[in-house]
Amino acid sequence: MRGTGITRACASEGPGWLVALKSDARIPAIQRQLRGFDTTMAEVSYRYGEMYFGGVEGNWDYAAHMAMTLERALRLGLERSPSRKPNAENLFLKGPLPQVVDAIQKKDAALFKQRIETMRAACTACHAAENHAFIRIGVPTAKRNPVE
Ligand code: HEC
Numbered sequence: 001m002r003g004t005g006i007t008r009a010c011a012s013e014g015p016g017w018l019v020a021l022k023s024d025a026r027i028p029a030i031q032r033q034l035r036g037f038d039t040t041m042a043e044v045s046y047r048y049g050e051m052y053f054g055g056v057e058g059n060w061d062y063a064a065h066m067a068m069t070l071e072r073a074l075r076l077g078l079e080r081s082p083s084r085k086p087n088a089e090n091l092f093l094k095g096p097l098p099q100v101v102d103a104i105q106k107k108d109a110a111l112f113k114q115r116i117e118t119m120r121a122a123c124t125a126c127h128a129a130e131n132h133a134f135i136r137i138g139v140p141t142a143k144r145n146p147v148e
Pocket of ligand 1: 036037039041042044045048085087092119120122123124
């Protein structure tokens, strides 16, 4: 099927590069392209911010969606970087995250804000534990999606 100029240009740089590799080079290439914990964290941070504004603005379903997808992104990242798992579990997944989810389910704005404080301290604590102490997480200041 013939596409527009734009779709043709994209297709020429599409999956062809992967198929063009020798078959035993494809899995390592996919692994490289999936990246590591840095891209995981860029997604976690984005979802943390959106979850925050969902809660603050009373869009609890949006906050719940962002909390769920944040957890999924983090768990998939841990599959790629298993050495990070003990700190992620102990400092974040076992306490601060379910506590925020609980506040979202209760639709309790005061409790949510209080638990966000605990969560951001946990993000920062994990960074310190994983040799990235310079990444200190604050309360989000800018909403990224134009969700009403
Ligand atoms: C496993 C413990 C751990 C937890 C929990 C964690 N982080 Fe991270 N984070 C890291 C590590 C390790 C890096 C550095 C990753 C790298 O560059 O390989 C990082 C990097 C980052 C970065 C920089 C990303 C970039 O663009 O390179 C941001 C932003 C970030 N984290 C935000 C957060 C937020 C927000 C939370 C909590 C909602 C959080 N992190 C929870 C370990 C954690």
